[in-house]
Amino acid sequence: MNILAVDDEAVTLSRVKHYLKKWGYNILTAGNGVEALEKFLSEDIDIILTDWIMPEMDGPELIREIHNNSKRYVYIILLTSKRETDDLVSALSEAGADDYIVKPFNPEELQARVRVGERTVLLERKLREYNNDLENTVRMQTRIIRQTQEETIFRLLSALEARDKETGGHVRRIGLYSARLAKAAGWTQDKIDDILIAASMHDIGKIGVSDSILCKKGRLTEAEFEIIKSHTIIGGRILGNSKLPMLQIAHDIALYHHEKWDGSGYPCGLIGEQIPEAVCIVALVDVYDALGQGRIYRKALSEEAVLAKMYEERESHFNPDLFNIFTELIPEFRDIAKNNP
Template sequence: MDRPNDRSGESHAGARLLIVDDESQVCRLLARWLEPAGFECAQAANAEQALELLEANTFSLLIADIRLPGKSGIELLSTTRQRFPDVAVIMVTAVDDRKTAILALELGAYGYVIKPFEQNEVIINVISALERRRLALESRDYERSLEQRVREQTEDVRISRREICLHLMAAQQYHHDETGAHIRRIGRYAEVLAGRMGYYEEQAEMLCLAAPLHDVGKIAVPDTVLLKPGELTQDERDTMKTHTTIGGRILEGSTVPLVNMSRDIALRHHEKWNGSGYPDGLLGEDIPEPARIVAVLDVYDALLHDRVYRPAVSEEEALEIITDGRGSHFDPRVVDVFMQVLPELRRIREELKEQ
């Protein structure tokens, strides 16, 4: 992105200034000096009046006496910096007010002029304050456009990640013993469960996209095995089990966290907490946590729906099976959190019913 054009040489003619002084002759004098230099000047006798004018009009610069009746010039300065941050401020001070003048700079004044002042000094101060203001606004605009650009790119990345997962999900539905509704439910369940387990929103959202790909490796399992009603032979069972390693291979070798999480899930969702699962008999926390989460949710959802090889069971029975598997098949902590979020899982099931 290009930086905005450098316009430091451009004049500030036409800039609107607000002069605040209780001595009207000082206001008039400043206006008489500044107007011929091309500035438009408004005048106020005190801070309250100045704030009303700032509220109602757009000014580039405020020139305020430090000593004002009522609300002081310093108070006017800090209110202006807070409420009208785009307005530059120059303070006018008597010679013995140097300390206050320094305080004014600390509070964000762009400069100060000391009474009695000369025309040139005032004009130079005004121009340099306007120039500083212009640069500050320009760099703020530049930062904002950069931030906006980063936000847009982050959103683009999110959308493309989502798209890629959705396409992979669509691909696996052409060749699958489980339905599209099942894989979408697994994603939504996983997001809820992970959220309750303390995952950051972004991680939980990632799991929502990764979990549906748990059986992506079934793409390579022949229909005769995948869709066989009834019991599988030992050979067929072995073929079926390859969906984990094939899924792992399909998704391996990436540097994208979402793809790596999907790989862990595809490869490890049939591992068991006690080490008796497949493909490698990993034990306990050696199994990546997202895979331990999907293991519970996959069994839960599969049990509640008909499959070619068995009819659905009641939720009561499914929960019994999961509770029985706590600490043997399943990570006990995942089962505990799963029980806590059951009402939400039921709502998702209701929303994403089988067609």
């Protein structure tokens, strides 16, 4: 147990050092608060005994600096000649000391209070170690749950892939593109993790569209196109009324991912900021990926042609601010597409 004793009175400091060494503690000393703070920051200190009134930096100020600069728990005992109740309350509550000893001190009292400090330090550190282990366990379990959710969702989406051969790779890429764009837009990691999965469910409503329309090679009739458009409503119904944040995001994406910034989209004709940011993210990457991939009813466009077409619609179809961020990420999107065919 390492103890730092701080006092500008040489006699008091010598007595403290004598007794603590006698009781088997490792002792460091300092003659003022500034020197003590330097030693504290360079050594592993467990307990501090500090005088109240000292030049350059007094005891309470030293205690505050220690609390501000240490992540480890340190037990602090304030040595003081002040005996008034208000002073002692101030030492414990305002300065942040754990205990105090009135000078001149009795060796037996000093030993008893230091031993209390030693037990407290050991218990506190065991508690912190337990909490760290618990946090690590929770994080690990959270990762397992997240991985289970992701795998389950992708396996369920394979039902779409069996009907619509383009869907499988597309849904994986949309999730990865969306997560990267969300990160660049400043989202928190929790929300990024959510959109990674939620974006992949953007077309889940297609499960309610008949094969004859979904897989039609020719141009759709106006009536057939209206049926295709209904996949947004179907997806919203499938994912609606959930209390899980990830599924709430997925609901918005499934329902609104064909909305346009100027209000000309479907199914609700939302305009501008009415469209949730998650939806705006998916709208961008969905168009980017869909136009760059061949479909049964059309050939794939080159990336140059895709970006040119999207640029023409940057203010009518897309959130302009997100569009600017999106264009900076194109090299990364190419790598994602290459690794997720």
